[in-house]
Amino acid sequence: MTSKYDSNVDLSTIADRIRGAGRIVITTHVKPDGDAIGSTIALARAVERLGKEAHVWYSGPVMDVFKPLIAPTKASVVAESVQPGDKIDLILVTDTGARSQLRDLGGWLERHREKICIIDHHIQGDADLSDCRLVRTDACAASEIVIDLVDELGVAMDRSIAEPLYLGIATDTGWFRFSNTTAATFRHAARLVQAGVDHAALFRAIEQTDPPSRLRLLARALTSLEILAGGRVALLTLRKADYEAAGATPDDSHGFSDLPLSVESIEVACVIAETNGGSVKLSLRSKPGPRAVDVNQVARQFGGGGHARASGAKIEDTMDRARPKILAALDRL
Ligand SMILES: [Mn+2]
Structure with missing residues (x-):
């Protein structure tokens, strides 16, 4: 089945799906990068503010530099014997919509196909993975879309949500150098810094820790x-x-x-x-x-x-x- 990989829902649809859910699993692509980590952790914290139960699942490995930014949010790494359970209401997949990037959760995702919502900014993906797709290829990062979703949910942009979002947009734009950086990116970044993100400390923690x-x-x-x-x-x-x-x-x-x-x-x-x-x-x-x-x-x-x-x-x-x-x-x- 090859249908076009594009948006078929808007922000308010995804917000409604979140409001209607109790237990939410959030996942992203294998070997999560800054945007994958940022978009999932911010989303988890935002839905927890609404009284939802959130659990983030990663297909590893998760780079050590990201670990301090993940805690204390509940996150696990998928293994053959460690998979999310079936008692869930909604699955949010960020920063990918491609089966090849979600292989570790493949069977589990197919079993819960009707519960999946994709939030992505990539050109390509598998449209038949889910009937609920928010794909904005003009967004610099999935985290940029999550900023709008946090607003749509009416959740306050505090530091604990702003920090992972800043990580996502900063890393996906090469710290605001790549051509995917737009006026909206800078407006969003300004707002996240206003919310308390220490951007210089974050740059050091992410980019200046090489062995x-x-x-x-x-x-x-x-x-x-x-x-x-x-x-x-x-x-x-x-x-x-x-x-x-x-x-x-x-x-x-x-x-x-x-x-x-x-x-x-x-x-x-x-x-x-x-x-x-x-x-x-x-x-x-x-x-x-x-x-x-x-x-x-x-x-x-x-x-x-x-x-x-x-x-x-x-x-x-x-x-x-x-x-x-x-x-x-x-x-x-
Ligand atoms: Mn991305």
Whole structure:
């Protein structure tokens, strides 16, 4: 079944579904990023203010930097033997609507399909996952949509709700640098700071806590730099041996794909990383502007997707086989 992945409900419908529910499960995509954490935790706290029972379920791993921001809200990591129960009234899925991103809860979600509401800002997803979808591709983050939902619910924007929301919009906009940052984003951010968010402390807590292994891995990644497509594309390649030599984990290469965009001529930056499972992770970023490249189109060639300026794919193939295909696709840009 392939119907269009778009909104078919408005904010007030979702607010009504929340008001009519007692026990609410909130979940998001696998390996939750700042927006996934922010949108789910803020939503949980908002619905608790309305006297609802909220439980957030993550498909791990949850990065350590996020843990202090999650507590004291009730959150669990899904495992084969640890799944949400069936005594629930509503499931809110934020920052994704794609089955591939929700695999750990797959069977459970299908069993409760009629209880699911999706709150997302991605271009692509599985429309048949739920008949209740609020998809705003113009929102910089799912957390930005949640701000409107908190207002719609009539819940006061206090610091404990504002902080995760700020985390979500700040991380999804590259701390207000990416082209998805709009006037509304700044208005929302101002309001969240007004509500008590310490933005400088949050930046330090999220962005300045790397282990040395990450910098060592970056040194190796930069050594692998290749410039393609007449100077318009940069490629960084990380093999398993690089992670081993740096003493790094797969998470340590997070965000490397933004770095080559510092070069004037580079329009597209790409990182390909060998995973422990033997597959290849592709990450793509592009600069905004008249020559902007839609990297979502590139990611789709490899079975992935995302946004026009930020996309990725997991390629079930060896590095030696996948790399030439990726190089060829990049050279065509
Ligand atoms: Mn997001």
